Amino acid sequence: MELVSDVSALFGRHMRHLARIPEKLLSVTLMPVAYVIVFGVLFGSAISVPGSDYRSYLMAGIFTQMMLTNVGNTALGVAGDLDNGVVDRFRSLPMSRSAVLIGRTLSDVALAVIACVAMAVVGYLIGWRVHQGIPKAIAGFGILLLLGYAMSWLGALIGLLARSAEAVNSIAFMLVMPLTFLSNAFIPLDGLPGWLRLLCEWNPVSAVVAACRELFGNTSTGTGKSALPVQYPIPLSLALIALLLAIVVPAAVGAYRKAAAR
Amino acid sequence: MEIVIEAEGIRKRYGDHEALRGVDLSVPAGTLLGLLGPNGAGKTTTVRVLATLLEADEGRASVAGYDVRTQPREVRRRIGLTGQYAALDERLTGRENLQLIGVLHRLGRRGAKTRADVLLDRLDLGQVAARPVKTYSGGTRRRLDLAASLIADPKVLFLDEPTTGLDPTSRLILWDMIREQLAAGVTVLMTTQYLEEADQLADRIAVIDGGRVIADGTSDELKAKVGGERLEVTVQDDAAIPAAVTALREVTAMEPAVERNGRVLSVSLRDQLKTVAEAASALDAAQVRPIGFAVRRPSLDDVFLALTGGTTGKEG
Ligand SMILES: Nc1ncnc2c1ncn2[C@@H]1O[C@H](COP(=O)(O)OP(=O)(O)OP(=O)(O)O)[C@@H](O)[C@H]1O
Numbered sequence: 001m002e003l004v005s006d007v008s009a010l011f012g013r014h015m016r017h018l019a020r021i022p023e024k025l026l027s028v029t030l031m032p033v034a035y036v037i038v039f040g041v042l043f044g045s046a047i048s049v050p051g052s053d054y055r056s057y058l059m060a061g062i063f064t065q066m067m068l069t070n071v072g073n074t075a076l077g078v079a080g081d082l083d084n085g086v087v088d089r090f091r092s093l094p095m096s097r098s099a100v101l102i103g104r105t106l107s108d109v110a111l112a113v114i115a116c117v118a119m120a121v122v123g124y125l126i127g128w129r130v131h132q133g134i135p136k137a138i139a140g141f142g143i144l145l146l147l148g149y150a151m152s153w154l155g156a157l158i159g160l161l162a163r164s165a166e167a168v169n170s171i172a173f174m175l176v177m178p179l180t181f182l183s184n185a186f187i188p189l190d191g192l193p194g195w196l197r198l199l200c201e202w203n204p205v206s207a208v209v210a211a212c213r214e215l216f217g218n219t220s221t222g223t224g225k226s227a228l229p230v231q232y233p234i235p236l237s238l239a240l241i242a243l244l245l246a247i248v249v250p251a252a253v254g255a256y257r258k259a260a261a262r
Numbered sequence: 263m264e265i266v267i268e269a270e271g272i273r274k275r276y277g278d279h280e281a282l283r284g285v286d287l288s289v290p291a292g293t294l295l296g297l298l299g300p301n302g303a304g305k306t307t308t309v310r311v312l313a314t315l316l317e318a319d320e321g322r323a324s325v326a327g328y329d330v331r332t333q334p335r336e337v338r339r340r341i342g343l344t345g346q347y348a349a350l351d352e353r354l355t356g357r358e359n360l361q362l363i364g365v366l367h368r369l370g371r372r373g374a375k376t377r378a379d380v381l382l383d384r385l386d387l388g389q390v391a392a393r394p395v396k397t398y399s400g401g402t403r404r405r406l407d408l409a410a411s412l413i414a415d416p417k418v419l420f421l422d423e424p425t426t427g428l429d430p431t432s433r434l435i436l437w438d439m440i441r442e443q444l445a446a447g448v449t450v451l452m453t454t455q456y457l458e459e460a461d462q463l464a465d466r467i468a469v470i471d472g473g474r475v476i477a478d479g480t481s482d483e484l485k486a487k488v489g490g491e492r493l494e495v496t497v498q499d500d501a502a503i504p505a506a507v508t509a510l511r512e513v514t515a516m517e518p519a520v521e522r523n524g525r526v527l528s529v530s531l532r533d534q535l536k537t538v539a540e541a542a543s544a545l546d547a548a549q550v551r552p553i554g555f556a557v558r559r560p561s562l563d564d565v566f567l568a569l570t571g572g573t574t575g576k577e578g
């Protein structure tokens with residue numbers, strides 16, 4: 001119970017930040033909208049995939065890419081708190097040890113919800129539709145937000161280890177770029193050479209994207225045999241996210257103890 | 263008397279630099295211990311160990327009866343900490359900062375709000391309470407930081423250079439706050455660079471240098487350690503020095519110390535009034551006309567410089 005009250009107090013803190021830090025508000029409204037327009041409209045009009053229009057096909061990829069930006073968002077927030085002594089203050093209070101990180105990651109997921117809504121609206125305006133019914137679409141967003149949550153924890157770990165905004169930015173970039181582009185987020189993997197295709201198919205991002213396409217009904221009718229994660233994307237994306245959380249959460253909590261004790 | 267803050271043989275190393283090499287402290291209930299020391303002496307490190315922010319490599323410490331290593335949660339319930347650098351959320355207003363900390367201290371939403379209002383008022387922060395902290399001046403920030411450490415009525419207060427950067431008025435407000443806390447039975451450990459502050463507030467003083475406590479006692483005890491009162495004679499020109507030295511040597515049977523371009527001579531006083539009178543007539547007889555003739559008690563600055571060898575900045 002104490003954990004819940006601590007987390008909700010910290011959640012309130014982050015929501016206040018949203019209103020006071022213009023960059024933060026833009027990053028969950030304007031940026032995702034720009035993503036949809038740039039990727040959806042520009043690329044979506046130029047390329048076609050079998051069995052679906054490319055624009056609809058792309059939406060799951062764009063949503064997923066947005067979830068990956070949580071790595072950088074959370075990492076920057078955590079590094080900032082370390083830097084200005086706020087973490088020292090928290091550590092001198094009788095609060096639950098993990099509350100700080102839980103509050104931070106949950107509020108970053110709340111921001112991701114706002115971003116998803118903004119993107120879905122713009123997607124709808126440019127012609128994106130879900131074809132499997134609303135409950136399945138919601139399940140798709142559920143998987144997306146779980147990925148976002150795992151990415152926030154990964155970001156927390158990075159922020160605690162790197163500590164400076166510059167380092168955080170470059171690490172997050174180097175991590176998120178390959179995760180995004182070595183996946184099926186923007187391209188069908190059928191045409192890739194065998195080894196590259198295998199790599200991309202085992203990228204957890206691919207599983208999430210494939211799961212969302214299935215749940216949104218935006219799949220393409222690609223041919224050829226695929227690796228497990230792409231064949232059974234829903235259970236495997238859940239399993240991969242769970243695995244990621246199981247590694248990253250304890251690591252981040254441990255890093256928090258150490259980082260704050262310096 | 264009940265000992266509220268106790269440290270025994272605390273050691274802490276950073277890489278191959280030993281920041282603390284066996285710090286022993288003990289602070290009785292309701293008193294203030296002033297921790298003095300040059301830059302890099304280990305004051306902040308000591309405070310951080312006692313406030314459970316940092317784990318010592320060796321030694322043990324207890325605060326309010328709880329071990330800082332094994333029962334940190336119990337310790338945290340009972341302490342307030344004002345670190346060397348203000349630890350506030352820049353984007354939140356002063357009031358929001360205090361309320362957040364109050365809620366995290368489990369005062370409840372309403373309790374935190376009431377307490378925040380009381381403290382804002384007491385520390386004269388009413389006018390700025392609704393502004394984000396990032397617009398505050400350094401001194402205002404420090405006052406808010408102090409308010410934050412008082413939010414849950416701590417039994418033990420750690421103040422790391424609480425008045426650094428404050429103007430004289432704010433410093434006096436803060437001193438009053440600290441005295442109020444002491445009167446209410448709070449035990450305080452305060453580091454400071456201002457020896458006058460230690461003289462004013464501290465019941466006892468510990469001088470720390472190179473990660474070790476090198477002296478402790480009341481302010482008077484420490485002053486007595488570097489010597490008692492001295493007679494200082496200032497002469498107008500160099501020509502008068504030899505005669506003055508001879509006169510003072512004859513009266514006190516000691517070699518006078520000569521300082522500051524040789525114009526200031528001093529001897530330590532044993533039998534105050536008699537020596538002063540004899541020195542005055544001896545100088546007069548030697549036709550020395552001093553421009554300064556004064557009895558001086560050593561200040562805490564003298565103690566500090568004598569004990570730490572006048573060194574500062576042992577870092578790096
Ligand atoms: N995180 C750290 N990593 C490495 N060395 C450190 C760290 N923190 C402190 N030190 C070193 O430990 C020593 C003691 O530092 P500390 O901050 O306790 O000194 P201080 O007495 O508070 O000094 P000041 O008066 O400047 O605040 C210094 O030599 C400092 O360089």
Ligand SMILES: [Mg+2]
Nearest residue numbers: 305306307346
């Ligand atoms: Mg210090």
